[in-house]
Amino acid sequence: xxKINTTVLAxxxxxxxxxxxxxATEREHHASPxxxxxxxxxxxxxxxxxxxxxxxxxxxxxxxxICNRSGDNPSPEMAAMxxxxxxxxxxxPADGNYMGDWxxxxxxxxxxxxxxxxxxxxxxxxxxxxxxxxxxxxxxSYGTIGPSLLGFGKTRGYTSExxxxxxxxxxxxxxxxxxxxxxxxxHVGALDEKQIKDLVALLVDPKSPVNK
Amino acid sequence: MKYRIAIMAALAVxxxxxxxAQAKDPTIAGIEKYREMLGDDNPAELxxxxxxxxxxxxxxxxxxxxxxxxxxxxxxVVKGAYAKxxxxxxDAGRVMDIESRINWCRETIQGFSTxxxxxxxxxxxxxxxxxxDLLAYVVTASKGMKIxxxxxxxxxxxxxxxxEALFHLRAGPYDFSCxxxxxxxxxxxxxxELPNLTKTADxxxxxxxxxxxxxxxxxxxxxxxxxxxxxxxxxFPEPKYMSExxxxxxxxxxxMGEGAEYKGPALxx
Numbered sequence: 001x002x003k004i005n006t007t008v009l010a011x012x013x014x015x016x017x018x019x020x021x022x023x024a025t026e027r028e029h030h031a032s033p034x035x036x037x038x039x040x041x042x043x044x045x046x047x048x049x050x051x052x053x054x055x056x057x058x059x060x061x062x063x064x065x066i067c068n069r070s071g072d073n074p075s076p077e078m079a080a081m082x083x084x085x086x087x088x089x090x091x092x093p094a095d096g097n098y099m100g101d102w103x104x105x106x107x108x109x110x111x112x113x114x115x116x117x118x119x120x121x122x123x124x125x126x127x128x129x130x131x132x133x134x135x136x137x138x139x140x141s142y143g144t145i146g147p148s149l150l151g152f153g154k155t156r157g158y159t160s161e162x163x164x165x166x167x168x169x170x171x172x173x174x175x176x177x178x179x180x181x182x183x184x185x186x187h188v189g190a191l192d193e194k195q196i197k198d199l200v201a202l203l204v205d206p207k208s209p210v211n212k
Numbered sequence: 213m214k215y216r217i218a219i220m221a222a223l224a225v226x227x228x229x230x231x232x233a234q235a236k237d238p239t240i241a242g243i244e245k246y247r248e249m250l251g252d253d254n255p256a257e258l259x260x261x262x263x264x265x266x267x268x269x270x271x272x273x274x275x276x277x278x279x280x281x282x283x284x285x286x287x288x289v290v291k292g293a294y295a296k297x298x299x300x301x302x303d304a305g306r307v308m309d310i311e312s313r314i315n316w317c318r319e320t321i322q323g324f325s326t327x328x329x330x331x332x333x334x335x336x337x338x339x340x341x342x343x344x345d346l347l348a349y350v351v352t353a354s355k356g357m358k359i360x361x362x363x364x365x366x367x368x369x370x371x372x373x374x375x376e377a378l379f380h381l382r383a384g385p386y387d388f389s390c391x392x393x394x395x396x397x398x399x400x401x402x403x404x405e406l407p408n409l410t411k412t413a414d415x416x417x418x419x420x421x422x423x424x425x426x427x428x429x430x431x432x433x434x435x436x437x438x439x440x441x442x443x444x445x446x447x448f449p450e451p452k453y454m455s456e457x458x459x460x461x462x463x464x465x466x467x468m469g470e471g472a473e474y475k476g477p478a479l480x481x
Contacts, residue, residue: 027395028410035377042374043381043448046455053449057384064382068389071380115385115447131401143401145393174387183386190385 027181029071036068053117067179079178086175090168091186093193098163098200105202106209108195109135115190125190127170127199132182135202136209145181153204154211166200256348256425256477259340259432263349266342272322281317283310283350294354295474298463300365307371309462311436312454314346333453334437337430344432347423348477355476359419361466368463371456375464378457379409384447390461392446412468419469424478432477435462 031039043058063082066074074082092098111126113119129135134148156162169176171186185191191199202208267278267290283293284301298309304316318324335341362368382389393401394409407414422435433441439458443451451458 027391028408029380029391029395030410031373031377031380035373036381038374039377039381040383042378042457042460043383046452046457047449048452050450053447055449057447057449060381060383064387067387068380068382072382072391116444117450118444141402143399143404145396145399145401181392183388188385 027072029073031071033069040065040068051117052115052119052121063174063178070179072179074178082178083175086172086178086184086187089187090172090175092164092167092171093197098160098167098197099205100194100197100199100201102198102201102205102208102210104195105198105200106136108191108199109133109202110139124195127185127191127195128183129199137212138209149203150210152210153206153208156204158204158206158211163200163204166203167196170196170199254425254477254479255430256352256423256432256479259345259348259425260352260477261349262340263345263347266345267349272318272324274321274323276321278314278317278321278346281314281321283313283317290350290353292354292357294351295357295359297361298368298371298459298466299362300367300371306456307367307459307463308454309435309459309466310350311343311347311434312459314350315343315454318343318346330453334433334440335431340431344423344434347434348432351423351474352476354474357474359416359466359469359472359474361463361470363463363467363470371460371463372467374457375460375462378461379464386447388446390442390446393442409465409468412470415465415468416472417469419465420472420474421478421480424480426480428481435465 040058040060044055047055047058049055060068063086066078066082070078108127109129112128112131113123114125114128119125129149130139130142132143132146134142134144134150137150152166153162156165169182170191172184173180173182174184174187183190186193186196203210205211270277280287282288282301282303283290284296284299285293294310297313298307300307301313301316303320308316315329318329319326329343332341333343335344363372379390380395382392390409393399393406397408397411397414399406399408407418409415409418419435422438423432425432436453436458439461440451440453443449
């Protein structure tokens with residue numbers, strides 16, 4: 001019985017992953033790689049630091065460069081390579097515990113604070129999650145750039161695998177989808193370990209409104 | 213001030229009366245109501261009126277008016293000029309949006325220094341900047357015309373291509389580009405609808421939506437400001453005012469919005 005459950009669960013997880021990927025929206029992009037190169041030069045000339053937003057922010061990294069040049073549509077081989085490179089940078093919690101406090105996670109998901117040039121240096125960043133995702137059923141003001149996360153733990157199973165996936169996805173979305181629209185919150189240091197754990201709890205804790 | 217109170221009152225009424233479950237942004241309903249109250253009036257008209265006086269008044273180190281300014285249709289022609297920008301200006305050797313061009317005239321005709329002009333380009337509710345007044349006057353003189361940037365000079369084509377590339381350039385701590393928020397149909401950030409600026413249907417409305425008088429800030433904002441503020445949301449450093457990059461993005465948006473009828477400064481949330 002246990003065995004069958006696990007198989008069904010694995011199939012369900014695979015299916016949801018497939019569906020989520022299938023829904024990933026194609027963005028219109030017609031600029032040529034040469035023009036994208038010119039754009040990277042133009043921003044270095046035409047921008048200036050302001051507040052906490054310094055000029056290093058317009059120096060693109062390798063992943064951004066490849067996504068930019070390919071119109072967010074790298075070849076499957078290139079995408080796989082980028083995803084495995086991003087995976088090697090994942091820093092999972094040393095204590096092997098992925099879950100924090102879902103209430104703190106809800107607050108973080110609500111907050112769009114942080115990293116803009118008018119944000120206070122050193123103030124904790126929000127998660128911006130509701131800007132792009134439906135999460136708790138009570139919150140009706142949600143964006144639609146990302147898929148709905150309603151019932152996330154319930155559909156995927158309250159397992160350590162689900163917790164680990166949620167942690168890793170929030171830490172570095174590009175480890176799973178090379179040119180995802182979702183930020184790499186942990187990778188760039190926008191969210192710390194405790195904050196990501198709280199967000200995982202919001203998505204996977206059976207007590208969280210997400211799973212009611 | 214009278215305007216401000218009227219808007220706030222209109223919004224307050226709709227806000228309290230609004231149902232949260234309603235998908236439509238309650239503030240949009242508020243603005244519709246406010247429009248009904250005022251007929252076709254818009255506080256931007258105050259800017260326009262001040263702008264016309266400024267345009268015709270001798271000012272600057274050279275103490276002359278802007279009446280000889282060439283906005284692209286010849287010296288002194290204001291009517292319809294905005295609808296045909298951004299464009300390449302041979303005397304300046306570059307593509308300029310309407311705001312850059314008005315500032316060019318303030319520099320070359322009136323003798324203001326570049327430093328003066330770029331110092332504080334965006335005004336505040338109690339201290340509007342002169343460029344925003346002038347801008348309101350100039351754009352309103354294209355009311356009823358179709359947006360038709362020339363998009364034919366090699367420099368204009370280059371500006372469009374650079375603007376399109378900048379639109380898709382992902383960078384910064386969140387890997388955002390304009391396209392993250394504006395290149396798919398029917399997306400929202402919270403309840404805010406996001407135009408797909410790579411499609412003409414949405415781009416027309418977005419391009420003609422600026423400059424706009426914003427109820428939430430009680431002031432008129434230019435397209436230069438709109439781009440500046442979206443880069444802030446994008447977590448980039450600040451684009452320099454009137455820089456080639458900003459003008460290229462405005463060129464991209466104008467060409468995408470080509471054919472839209474210009475109705476004068478908009479009224480927004």
